Amino acid sequence: MNLEPNMKQVVIRRTVRSDAENFLAPLTAEMDRTGRFPKEWRSFVAAKQYFGLEIPKDLGGAGLDAVSACIVIEEVSRVSPAMGLCISVHNGVALYPLHIYGDDYQKENFIRPMAAGDSIGTFCLTEPNAGSDASALETTALWDGSNYVLNGTKIFVTNGGVSGVNLIFSGIVSESGKKSFTLFIVESERKGLEKGRPEELMGMRGNPVCSISLNDCIVPSENRLGGEGQGMSIAISTLHGGRIGIGAQAVGIAQGCLDASILYAKQRIQFGRSISEQGAIQGMLADMAAKTEAARLLVYRAASLREKGLDHGKQSAMAKLLASEAAVEAARLGLQIHGGYGYTKAYPIERFYRDAKVCEIYEGTSEVQRMVISRALLK
Amino acid sequence: MHIAICIKQVPDIAAVRIDRERMTVVREGVQNIINPSDYQALSLAMALKSKIGGTVTVITMGPPQSEEALREALAAGADRGILLTDHAFAGADTLATSHVLSKAISRLDPAPSIIFCGNNTIDSDTGHVGPQVAEELGIAQVCGILDVQAESEQTLLAKRMGERYIETIRVGCPVLFTVRKEGGTAILPGLGSLQRAFSAGSIISWDKEELGLSDDETGLAGSATRVWRLRATPLKIKGDIITGQAQELVQAILRKLESMSLVDEDQRHE
Numbered sequence: 001m002n003l004e005p006n007m008k009q010v011v012i013r014r015t016v017r018s019d020a021e022n023f024l025a026p027l028t029a030e031m032d033r034t035g036r037f038p039k040e041w042r043s044f045v046a047a048k049q050y051f052g053l054e055i056p057k058d059l060g061g062a063g064l065d066a067v068s069a070c071i072v073i074e075e076v077s078r079v080s081p082a083m084g085l086c087i088s089v090h091n092g093v094a095l096y097p098l099h100i101y102g103d104d105y106q107k108e109n110f111i112r113p114m115a116a117g118d119s120i121g122t123f124c125l126t127e128p129n130a131g132s133d134a135s136a137l138e139t140t141a142l143w144d145g146s147n148y149v150l151n152g153t154k155i156f157v158t159n160g161g162v163s164g165v166n167l168i169f170s171g172i173v174s175e176s177g178k179k180s181f182t183l184f185i186v187e188s189e190r191k192g193l194e195k196g197r198p199e200e201l202m203g204m205r206g207n208p209v210c211s212i213s214l215n216d217c218i219v220p221s222e223n224r225l226g227g228e229g230q231g232m233s234i235a236i237s238t239l240h241g242g243r244i245g246i247g248a249q250a251v252g253i254a255q256g257c258l259d260a261s262i263l264y265a266k267q268r269i270q271f272g273r274s275i276s277e278q279g280a281i282q283g284m285l286a287d288m289a290a291k292t293e294a295a296r297l298l299v300y301r302a303a304s305l306r307e308k309g310l311d312h313g314k315q316s317a318m319a320k321l322l323a324s325e326a327a328v329e330a331a332r333l334g335l336q337i338h339g340g341y342g343y344t345k346a347y348p349i350e351r352f353y354r355d356a357k358v359c360e361i362y363e364g365t366s367e368v369q370r371m372v373i374s375r376a377l378l379k
Numbered sequence: 380m381h382i383a384i385c386i387k388q389v390p391d392i393a394a395v396r397i398d399r400e401r402m403t404v405v406r407e408g409v410q411n412i413i414n415p416s417d418y419q420a421l422s423l424a425m426a427l428k429s430k431i432g433g434t435v436t437v438i439t440m441g442p443p444q445s446e447e448a449l450r451e452a453l454a455a456g457a458d459r460g461i462l463l464t465d466h467a468f469a470g471a472d473t474l475a476t477s478h479v480l481s482k483a484i485s486r487l488d489p490a491p492s493i494i495f496c497g498n499n500t501i502d503s504d505t506g507h508v509g510p511q512v513a514e515e516l517g518i519a520q521v522c523g524i525l526d527v528q529a530e531s532e533q534t535l536l537a538k539r540m541g542e543r544y545i546e547t548i549r550v551g552c553p554v555l556f557t558v559r560k561e562g563g564t565a566i567l568p569g570l571g572s573l574q575r576a577f578s579a580g581s582i583i584s585w586d587k588e589e590l591g592l593s594d595d596e597t598g599l600a601g602s603a604t605r606v607w608r609l610r611a612t613p614l615k616i617k618g619d620i621i622t623g624q625a626q627e628l629v630q631a632i633l634r635k636l637e638s639m640s641l642v643d644e645d646q647r648h649e
Contacts, residue, residue: 007447008577011454014410015573048569062570072570 003297005071012068016075019048028080031206032351035198037162038206041083046117050076053091055099059107060115066241066303070248074296077252078259081355082206084249089158090114092245093363094121094167097183097238101226110165110185119164123242124154124212125235132368134169134235139214141170141182148221150184150192150214158362161198161208164188168214169231181231185223192217203354239364240313241306243320246363247299250323253359254292257327257334257352261285264338264347275337284333292330295323314376321369324359331356380433380532382424383491384457385480385512386417388441388448389502413448416497416560418455423527423558424495425456425566431529434458436487440468440479446582454568454576465586467594472602473503477511479597482590484516492552493535498523498559509557521548522557543640 005013027038045051053069055061064072069091077084098111098121113119130136139152150170157166166186171179186193196211226234262285265276275281298319305312331353335342342349360366394409413421424435437452439445440463449460463483471479484494494516496509506522513520527537530549537548537556568576587597594600621631636642 006577007444007450008573010410011447011451011577012570012573014412015568015570019567048567049571053570057571057575063574064570068570068574 003300005067009068009071012064013071013075016072017078019045020076020079024076024083025079028206028348028351029345031080031082032345033205035200035205035208037208038083042117042120042162045087049115050087051090051117051120052095052111052115053087055095055111055115059099059111061111066244066307067300070244070251070299070303073245073248074252074255074299077249078256080206081249081253081256081352082204084252085204085207086120086159088245088249089123089242090121093123093238093242094159094165096241097123097167097225097234098185100237101183101230101234105222106185106225114165120159120162122157122159122163122166122212123238124157124166125169126156127153128155132365135181135232137169137171137181139168139170141172141184141219143172144218148184148219148224150186150217150219152214154212154214156199156209156362157212158207158209160195160210160212166193166212167225168212169235172228180229181235182228183225183231183234184219185225186214186217186219190217190219202357203351204358236313240316242363243316243369244299244302244306244312246359247295247302247316247319247323250320250327250356250359251292251296251299253327253352253356254288254295254323254330257330257349257356258285258288258292260347260349260352261288261334261337264341264349268339281337284337288330288333291322291326295319295326298322314373317364317369317372317376320359320363321366321373324356324366327356327359380428380431380493381487381489381491382428382433382435382493382495383484383487384417384420384424384435384437384452384495385484385508386421386437386439386448386452386497387414387500388412388439388445389414389500392501411444411447413451414497414500414502416499416558418497418565419560420495420497420556420558421452421455421457422564422566423524423556424493427493427527427529428456431532436461436491438463438480438483440464440471440476440483442469449582450576451568451573454572455566456568456572460582462582462584463586463590464584465597467587467592467597470599470602471597472604473505473507473511474603475597475599475601477508477515478601479590479592480508481512481515482592483585484512486585486590490553492533492554494518494553494555496555496557498557506557509555513555516553516555518553518555519550520555520557521550523559524556525559525561527556 023044024041031038049062052061053064053072057063073084073088076087095114114121125134127137141148141150168184168186170182172182173179192215194213198208198210265281266274268275302312302315302319305315334349335353338347338349341347388411390409391412428435435457436459437449437457438461439448443464446462449462453460463479468479499506510520521537524537524539527535530536533552535550539546539548621628
């Protein structure tokens with residue numbers, strides 16, 4: 001068993017870290033203050049294929065393996081969790097199902113512009129009355145003889161404000177009243193699709209999360225991804241991968257907290273010496289580092305299984321669960337190390353503290369992850 | 380046109396610490412990178428290639444893990460990489476290093492018209508290797524350049540920075556340039572280029588025998604010098620402290636910059 005990154009992965013980490021520190025870090029404070037999505041970062045990383053991480057070269061992607069894709073998400077999130085989220089959702093839950101389940105027409109028309117970063121993707125499952133219970137979704141798709149007509153409202157759509165391609169989960173109700181879940185690719189400019197204002201979020205600011213409403217939105221059959229009734233199985237397999245991406249994001253946040261805390265602890269002088277010489281601070285740093293590293297290995301293990309085409313549902317749930325908890329814990333300890341200064345916006349730890357929390361909520365709450373893991377254990 | 384570039388993988392010196400108690404360099408957790416001025420040389424070579432065409436060969440001497448540096452160079456657009464690796468090369472000073480590099484360059488077919496090296500490395504900072512390679516090959520050299528443009532098929536115009544001036548030198552091929560790290564914009568390879576460079580792309584490996592070298596020409600045995608002692612010196616940051624009102628400070632700083640030829644009269648009025 002080789003747990004060491006290979007030469008390529010080492011260089012990818014270094015390259016992305018340099019990109020994020022040089023081009024993204026200067027934007028983060030303003031993004032957090034105003035909620036602005038950084039277009040300049042988008043065009044910079046689009047040219048470097050961050051929007052087509054695992055998509056093969058012939059469709060315009062970078063063709064990375066799953067672990068390398070995690071490293072990219074991790075390193076972007078270490079500097080800006082909001083932009084790590086953008087990359088993770090676009091690649092993990094929008095491009096991935098298109099690549100696996102899409103037909104030639106869909107690959108050519110949707111994947112190519114998405115991999116080039118010209119069109120950002122979303123994954124629209126959550127509704128006002130369907131969160132953890134995705135099967136309760138109320139969005140409907142009716143076949144009118146030549147097209148599907150979609151109606152419903154999706155909420156908390158990550159990347160929503162800047163998206164070009166949206167994957168909409170809908171229910172097709174048969175005459176007997178049975179609902180079969182089906183997935184549609186709906187372009188943002190399609191008539192009948194309307195976006196709400198970006199949500200005022202506690203963290204992840206800069207990622208325009210909004211609602212998407214469908215009002216008699218007419219969608220041709222070539223925009224149906226997979227068959228009628230295949231939506232739930234596509235959603236489940238997509239979320240298994242998506243959770244690895246969110247796990248990688250959480251690892252990046254934890255690492256960002258750790259790095260910021262080490263820097264601060266070395267600089268801060270109290271009682272005539274650096275607080276990094278205090279055992280209490282050292283203990284906190286050690287806990288942060290150990291949990292971050294453990295979470296990282298779980299994330300890479302899940303990614304490696306996925307890369308090999310092996311079952312990874314349980315491992316991705318474990319990775320996402322522990323990485324999210326590591327991120328929240330690292331932010332909490334990191335802020336404690338920063339003391340009063342950490343409670344101000346002068347240091348990034350306060351932003352990490354707000355950003356980290358949602359990792360325990362989206363892409364399946366921690367409670368849902370425990371449910372997924374225990375079901376696998378008890379089946 | 381065939382362009383060759385010599386690069387070296389070095390520890391990222393910004394991350395290296397000195398253990399002052401043990402008087403040793405702490406390299407733990409320190410990554411190896413392509414020496415910055417070598418990377419700049421690579422960027423200039425790629426810019427030249429995009430204008431005049433041709434192929435770019437990157438050469439490095441070092442342990443097997445130096446392959447990483449060659450593959451990074453492939454990601455930046457180089458066509459092939461040659462790794463000069465052999466236990467016998469270990470411990471080489473700049474003369475022995477230059478000798479091995481020169482032998483390798485002599486073996487290239489077709490012979491390169493232009494050879495690039497970095498001006499100096501961040502880990503030993505001698506600046507010897509480029510000039511020594513040019514001497515051994517018996518070709519022209521222009522050292523410390525910032526930029527180079529093709530004037531015709533066989534002549535180039537290189538910009539070289541002096542203490543207080545920039546000179547442009549016209550030179551014919553074959554020629555060796557050493558490039559300063561302050562040169563033009565460095566190439567930032569995309570993820571797809573990295574993926575391809577690390578999964579395909581040919582790296583050729585040449586050892587002592589392949590190069591037709593004997594034991595006394597390489598490594599410690601082939602070296603003319605040895606480092607006798609290495610000790611850390613305290614870091615002294617020189618600087619002038621200027622005090623006064625904002626307007627006076629701006630004027631004082633501008634005068635200082637002018638005296639260093641870093642701004643001119645026109646820029647001053649801007």
